Amino acid sequence: MSELVLETEKLEKIYKLGGRTIRALSDINLKVEKGDFVSIMGPSGSGKTTLLNILGCLDRPTSGKVILDGVDVTALPEKELYKIRRYKVGFIFQTFNLLPYLSALENVELPMEGTGKSKREMRERARELLKLVGLAEREDHKPFKLSAGEQQRVAIARALANNPSIVLADEPTGNLDAKTKYEIVKLLGKLNAEQGTTIVMVTHDSAIASHARRVLFLSDGKLLQKEKMGLLAKEKFVCPACGKEVQAYHTFCPHCGRKL
């Protein structure tokens, strides 16, 4: 792990609200390497979402640089940004944001629309991704027929559609119940461990955040120097039931089947 996928330099975001200036982010220097799984923790209002929006080229910083895959995206004109969003970044939202009138499969195909892929290639890729997130059986269901956890899985598959350099997850478990939360974060862990997907996740839930390799803290728009090792970094677990070593992202022990 040495190749930098994402790097920020002195990132700053200032909002002006009725004469008052609000410093949402200041002096953010973040480095994310290929294959990393970083979670950024912080209370609400700490600027997490603002940071993620800037990283995902949905928003622009007031000053500072965002370098994505070696390209300074803050220098790019608006017209070029959609390409970055389409090919370099995969977004996962708290509210899933699936299109309600499209089936799971079509939702996953959506980002591939207009990329030059044939209908068949798109379909194959979408099926493959749905299989990867464990929804192969439900590809024809509309979002409202899926549970919240299933919807988020579809959203994850959609984020991966164009093979992005980085996946940005904004409170991906915020709308899920306790049980599903872990399934989703473990899915992210599995993708990171097995597919090498680089993930930056923002959350205020320390239990969820700890599933990452690294945990950073954001407070009042500043990235704290305190950095913690997440579960994934510890790599291996010992199953309490059978005593064998288990990868950290497993929900159930592959040897004895016990819930972890």
Next chain:
Amino acid sequence: MVVIALGFSIAIMVAIPAGVTANQQAIQWISENFKNTITAMQQEINKTATLIECTTTPSRGVETFRLGRFFGRMNETFVDETVCNAIRSINISGVSAVKDVIPFLVKSSMENISETIVTPFGSRTIYRPAYTIIGVCLNATIIANYPILPTNITAGENLSEGDSGYVLISSNLTDYFQATIGDTIEIYGQPFIVKGIFESASRPRTVYMNISDAQRVTGLAGKISMLYVYVSDVSLATQVADVIKTMYPELYVTTYQDRLANLQRMQEMYTQTLSNAESSIAQAQATATQIIIVAVAAAALIVFFVMLYSVRERTREIGILKAIGFSNWNVMSQFMIEGMLIGLIGGVTGVLIGSIAAPFFSSFLLPQLNLFGGTQRLQRPFQTQYPSIIGTQSYSTVALTPQLILLTLCAAAILGALGSLYPAWRASKISPIEALRYE
């Protein structure tokens, strides 16, 4: 709801040009018919330069053109057969001027028929004789030299010298008599055998028979009602006609000159009618243009507001699309395509509504076709029949051609795209972060 509203404005876009086209077609048809009729009459008149027509009732002239005025039973009067000999012996400057006098007995049938006629001035029921009997002088020399019998025999044979108890009937009477060649029909209570059937536009519902038979059955022995006087030289016609008028003031006398003058009047009327119609069409076109502009604007506005609403409703969706990498242009074209689709759906609905309701639309919205000047207006039922001498032809009040339908569908799609231009542009400018926050 929206589709129906859109459909209606597009239906108007279809119906109005269809109505205008139909009017043009009607006028073209009328103009052709007039021309043909006048040409035929011209030829007829030129053939009969030496003929002086004397009748006991006013001749069919210009009045016949005043559609619907000349129906019903008329008062029939008759003169004595002796008139023939008196006229035959007319001398001009001591020279015998008359070559031949051919007597006719024209008498209406006893039976009446009622007929509902849709004229340009409204429909009404009229009663008129079921048929007209023409008794002709069946003399071989006369038949051979003068056109007194119909020439267009479609079945059976023409009458010939000395035929008694035989009739020729016009083809449109076969239904009335329910008879064909060789059948016996009853006229004034007497049996007659149908010898032939003829076709003639100028003599519809007519029965030809021997003049002696006609005089016998109608109880008009020795009476006649029409004479064809052939003068020996064209130059004598006017003088002979004057003499006849002095001798028999009760006869209506028309010479070649009179008939030419009649034709002249008819031609003038035809020109007048046509110019009326043309100005009427021009007026209709002007109105049509205005209505179409309004309909087009309405259609575009409907699409505009629907799309504006749709963009508002789907702000979040737009945010999602942008977040996952759709460009402004992608979003904009998405909404424009949608607008076009709405336009097309409206177009199809419009054509459907239009194909059913086009006659109503065009009759409500277009000024009525004014053929005859003044306050008379052409009624607009689905079909209008022109009776009498102009002939009978049905014409539809709308002309919904495939080209027009195709044009309308294209126009609807373009309107859809135009109407959604601004809403789509607005959609493309929505900021993804704000859109995603939007509930």
